[in-house]
Every structure is written in C-alpha cells, then in structure tokens.
Amino acid sequence: MTPDQAKWFAETFDKLVQSVGQAVLGKSDVVRLVLTSMLAPGHVLLEDAPGTGKTSLARALAATVQGMSTRIQFTPDLLPSDVTGVTIYDQASKQFEFHKGPVFSNIVLADEINRASPKTQSAMLEVMEEGRVTVDGITHEVGSPFLVIATQNPIEQAGTYRLPEAQLDRFLMKTSLGYPDHASSVQILQGSAIRDRSRALSPKISLQAVDDMTELAATVHVDPAVLEYVSRLMEETRLADEVRVGVSIRGALALMRAVKVWAAADGRHYVIPDDVKDLVDPVWLHRFVLDPEAEFAGASARSVMSRILSEVAPPQARRQTA
Template sequence: MTATLDQQATVFAQSFQRLLENVATAIVGKEHSIRLALTCLISGGHLLLEDNPGTGKTALAKAIAASMEGEHKRIQFTPDLLPSDVTGMRVYNPRTQQFEFHQGPVFGTVVLADEINRASPKTQSALLEAMEEGRVSIDGETHALGTPFMVIATQNPIEQAGTYRLPEAQLDRFLMRTMLGYPDHNAAMRLLAEAGTRDRSAAVQPVITRRGIAQLNQLADSVHVDPAILSYILRIAEASRVHPAVRLGVSVRGCLAYVRCVRTWAMSKGRSFVRPDDVMELALPVLGHRMLLDAQAKYVGTTEADVIQQLLQQTPPPQHGGAG
C-alpha cells in the first residue's frame, strides 16, 4: 500500500511540475507564487492576491485556466457593481413568456475578482457565498458552479480611498493570501526583450483536464499526516490566540485549511507524507490573513509576517513527525 501511494505521489509531482512550468511561460520568474496558486487550486480553495498594479495577476488567472482547459472570467469590482452582476439574473423572454436564468461571470473555472474591496459589502458577500457554497441561489432556484472552481481576488495595498475592507470572517474564506511582486532583474530583462508579445497567457496550452485536477485533489487527500504534525499545527494556532500582538487568532477552520494545503504541498514535492518543513513553508500564506493584529502592534509596525516568525520560533516542531 505504501509503495502504491509513493508511486501516486511521484505521478502527482510530475503532473504538478508540468502545470507549474506551463503557467510559468506566462508569469516569468515567479515559480514560488505559482506553486502556491496551484496548491490552492488543487486543494479546492481560493486565492487572495494583495499586490501592486502591473504584476501579472490577470495573466496568472488566465494561464491557470488555459492550462486545464478551463474558462477564465474577470469581474472588475466597482462601487456600483450589483450582486446580480456577479451571480446572474432571471430575464423575461417574451417569446417563451417565461423567465430564464442568465449566468453571471462567476460561472467560470478561474474567476478573477479584480479589486474586490472596491465593491459594496453586499456585492462582496454574493461572491463570497458562491465561493463557500459552490453554487448560487436566484429566486429560490439553485444553480451549481462548475468543478474545479477557483476565485483569485485582488486587492491594491496602495490605494485605499473609496474601498470597503473585507471583514476577517470573509478573509477566512480564502485558502491562501500571497503576492506576485515585481520580477527580478533577469526576469524583467527577458520580459522587455519579448515586449512584442502583448499577452503571454494567450499562448498557454492545456496540459491537464479539469477532471485531472479533481483526481489530483483526491490523491492529495490520501497524503499521510502524522498526529505529531497535526499537534504542531494546532499548537501554532493556539499560540496565535494568546500572542500579545494578536487580537483574533487562527480558527479551527484555519487549521483545517492548513492541513489541506500541507497535504497538497507535500505531494507536489513527490512525498506521500507531510514534514514539519511543509508546515513552516505555508505558515504565512495560509495563516497570515487569518489573524487580526492589535491596533497598538500595527502602530509600532508589527506585521503578520513578524508574528508568524515569532510563532514558529516559540513552537518547536515535532522530532519524529513524517512518514510514520
């Protein structure tokens, strides 16, 4: 049984690497961020990108969708955007004399919610409900979203005027939060040399099917997580709840999300079991947005990354966690 699972882990890692290299043709020099995004996709979660304009967020969403023969949709969030502009609405057809449902842009494989914090809380909630439930309800009728379904939401960390901050309970709906950032010098030079290519994501070809993504998700669920690793994750979460700089610590839902992510992360490295290193590597993208810092801590410049580093330093990893 162990040998079979190890073989499955090898196949998983090979498929993951093909996906990674394929998306990397559109997003140059950002392998780690792409790996996080693909881990989020295969784990069945959604991604929050907090980044400056022009870093490739739209290209990332388009490249991921194209890599799995999926449909990419983009929603530009604005203050006047209505929930029906996201989910769709029933429209009267005079020919049939009946109301027909017209799907909104949320019915896609990879949906880019650009500048999600610019829309009203009511519109934000419509999208977040679809993310959580995997379906939308219009006039008492339920319409299921496709599988896989991933939302990549973006927030501009610079311009906050006229925005509606996402509440902590809604932030918790995102499996991960990360950023792309600007490319390094060599990657930027390559992009400038190929400036004639306007849309690099348009050339991305599929390397896996949507059904294949679902199969990878099932494989990741079989990854072994030693009780010592589970205890390690729980101790990190418990430490966050009593940290002097934290007003609201990591919830149980956050711990469950953590376990899902480290399983996928471990199998993407070709392993059928989770190591403490996997837990450490994913601590910031999985837990950072799930903590609410104290106002005084923010005033003195403390960040979520600082707190995560302190939590990992004061929470010793298990000495024997791993293959079991």
C-alpha cells in the same frame, strides 16, 4: 496515496508550474502557491500594485488546465446580480430563464475586489465557500474545479471598502506576485510584441484530471504528531499578547488541505513539519486580527508568527499510536 502516485502527482504539478511560468515569468514560487490553492481546493487573494501580471496568471492557469477564465472588474456601482447572474422573464417561452454571471467559470479573476460595496462583496461568499449560487431561491452549481483569484491594490485606498475578517477567512491563501527580477524584466521587454503570452499555451491536463489530483491529494498521510504541532501553533496564535483574534479551526483545516498538496507536489505521500512551516505564512497571516496598540508599536502578523514558530518545537519523530 502510494509512493508511485506521489511521484506522478509531483511530475504533473511541475508540468503545470512550467506551463504557467511561460506566461508569468520569474514567479514560479507564487505559481506553486496558486496551484496548491486550486488543488486544495481554495481561493487566493493577491495584494499587488497594478501591472504585475495578475490577469496573465489567471488566463495562463485556465489555458493550462483546459478551463475557462473570466475577469470581473469590481467597481462601487457593481451589483450582486452582475456577478452571480440574473433571472429574466422570456416573453416568447413565457418562462423565467437564468442568465449566468461571470462567476460561472473555472478561474475567476475578481479584480480590485475591495472597490465593490460590501453587498456585492458578500455575493462572493456563498460561491467561494459552497461552489454554488442561489438566485431567486434556486441553487446553481458553478462546476469544478473552481478558483477565485481576487486582487486588491495596497497603494490606493480612496473609494475602497475594506474586506471584513469573515471574508478574508474565506481565502485559503494571501500572497503577492510583486515585480519581476532583472532577468525576467529583460525577457518580458524582449517579447513586448506579445500582448498575451497565455494564448500560446496548450492544455497539459484536463479539468477531470485536476479533480482527480484534488481527490488524490486528500489521501496524503498526516502523522498525529504533525496534527498536534499544527494544533499547538493555532492555539499559540490565540494566546499571543499582540493578537486580538487568532487562527480559527477553519484556518487550521485550510492549512491541512494545503500542506497535503504541498507534500504531494514534492513527491511525498506524507506530510512533514517543514510543509507546515512553508505554508503557515500565506495561509494564516491574513487571518490575524492584531491588537491596535501592539500594531501601533510595530508588531505585525509575520513577526508574531515567526516568534511562535521559534517557540513551538516541531515533532522530531512519529508519534506511536495504538
């Protein structure tokens, strides 16, 4: 990536944030994280109470990039075929035809994903990791860009199935929209007659431009000193007494993809240690498996990560390579 390309990337990224921000008021920080996940590419898990604007976020993002959005309401009786699609025999043509499920979209909102059975949850694993669906032995591509925004309700656990660590690891980031601040709440109430703010949004870029931004972000330079810094942080999460399972190499690779987009969104064609510090919480914390006794004593993934960041010194200069 050249400095001029980084400047264009940052300007385009800001336009997307401002556009989505017209529908999701006062949450530009979360919008930036979700956009970073889409361009990394990866998927987002939102742990939020009902009515915080998760559906509006998905629709606004799809409208901004001229894409399609679908919403899947996960329930205990939802079947895998309800998500991926089903093959049906057509008596007229005497052939089997594949009917695509709602997962065939650019932005998929998997609402309350922890309410579905583990079998249905697992139907999302292949499409989230590979970008394709296999039904009756035949593979179907879902297209690009592809972003899953999954949600789960933290205040109601009755009738839910906890997401296993293997599935949590598929999400690039875990974050929360939260409630809007006072000024944003007043603005939302003033426009109470508007049911869906995303309908007023016009596309800022095409889907092809999104793919171009993804490819461009992958070319951001990462100094070997930054790579060593990330590797040391990853190793410390595994050695921490409070942690039973630390960050895997998949988690480290996810962080590297994310920090490249984060740096480009800031107008830089290179990554700095502050990029790592900015994203380590949303990218890594949901990947920790804490020791039950340490968790009972009050330890949390965030407190462990904060201690590790304070103990591992970031690089102060570029590493000289031969």
